[in-house]
Amino acid sequence: MSLTSDAQIAIEKLHVADPEPPPPPPSTLGQTPHEPTVRPWELELLISGALVFSLIQLPGQLDAWYNGLRPTLDTGWLMAVAMAWFYVKMALYALVGGFILHMGIRGYWVGVIGIEAVFPNGIRWERMRSGPIMREISRARTPSLQSLIDRADRLASMIFGGAFGLALMFVYSLSVGGFLVLGAVALSRWAVDDPVVAIMIMEGVLFLFLGPLLIAGMVDRRFGDRLDPDGLPARIIRRIGLLSTRLSPSALFTPLLFTLLTNLRARRHSTILLLIVTGFMAVVMGKDILFSSGAIRTDGYALLPDGGAMSVRPGFYADQRGGDPDDAKLPEIQADMVRDPYVRLFIPYAPRRHPTLIRRRCPAAARAAAAGSTDGAGVLACMAALQPVTLNGKPLRPAWRFYTQPESGVRGIVSYIPVAGLARGENVLEVVPLPSIRVEKNEKPASPYRIPFWL
DSSP states (O other): OOOOOHHHHHHHOOOOOOOOOOOOOOOOTSSSSSSHHHHHHHHHHHHHHHHHHHHHTTTHHHHHHHHHHGGGGOOHHHHHHHHHHHHHHHHHHHHHHHHEEEEEHHHHHHHHHHHHHHHHHHHOOGGGGGGGHHHHHHHHSOHHHHHHHHHHHHHHHHHEEEEEEEHHHHHHHHHHHHHHHHHHHHHHHHHHHHHHHHHHHHHHHHHHHHHHHHHHHHHHHGGGGGTTTHHHHHHHHHHHHHHHHOOOOOTTTHHHHHHHTSSSSSHHHHHHHHHHHHHHHHIIIIIIHHHHHHHHOOOOOOTSSSSSOOOOOGGGBBTTSOOGGGGGSSBSSSOOOOOOEEEEEEEOOOOOHHHHHHHHOOOOHHHHTTOOOOOOOOHHHHHHHHHHEEEETTTEOOOOEEOOOOTTOOOEEEEEEEEETOOSSSEEEEEEEOSSSSOOOOOOOOOEEEEEEEE
């Protein structure tokens, strides 16, 4: 049957309605009262993972920077750089350690939430195979999944904020200590020719600034409740406190730390903060100072000597030096097995000892260098006289030149000693160590550096 034209037009105007979009999936937020409706933990995990991945590489880079600078610095600048290295290292350990711990606790928290979602009834105590007495004890002592979720959530959030607070506190301490040390360096260069005396003077100046704050805090804590608010002592304490808060940028970390510490058990917050800071200091001291220097040993080589006349020390050879920063203080030759026609002997310049010794032993050379002498012949001769060299027991008077190591930037003097006429096999160079600045009575001279090499 054919359709009329009106019917045909009506059919053409018909159209199939677009299917309605599927409803959005049900939200999984807040499925239980133990999971927050807003998920800050997702951002916490993202930030923790990114910071751990990026920061975990920085301690090694910081050590390389510090060990590279250390041989080139005099006493004052070494103290400044060492303080910066120590505090930055503690801040890095606080961040890395805190965020690794945070990620572990958050992972545990997510796992407990998953277990609770699968088994909402928790432990089926009636299926335990233990006896009734032990089952009753276990049931009384075992926390529920819900309490584990709450505790882990609170602990992870505390660690996340506390790690930032500790790191910022270390940075603030670094800025205050850096101001002290930089002032001491300037004073030692321009006013006092002794960095130790300069540090003592700067500590006295620092006490003049911090002393009133400490005294005001002690008086306020002990007698503040009994002072007249409008009296002179109260006004002085108030002004000192206002001045300290204006000068201190500690508002970045004090809200975090004070909130955490004051909500812990009474009279324990200062102890906890002290233990945390002491713990990070112990990590830096143990891992990066005591273990690296050999003061604490964990190997089984206690009966073997570290150096001596019967040892071949890798630090004496340029092709064998590793990551020991103390190697930069040692004289060196190119290799233990010499294939060249010359032995290249390099003796490093010690910025913390050479200037004082040259002024004492060779005052004319020091004055010439201070006046802008370009050849430095007097300083070169003085450095050579400070550390005489012998070859196979016979004194040498080699020709010395100034030299800068291209890899490390360490400066010193170099000499090229011909090997023609030397016996095949073992030969020994001996270099006298640099004398001490402060010579004690009855002090025995240091043993010479003994550098064996083979032809």
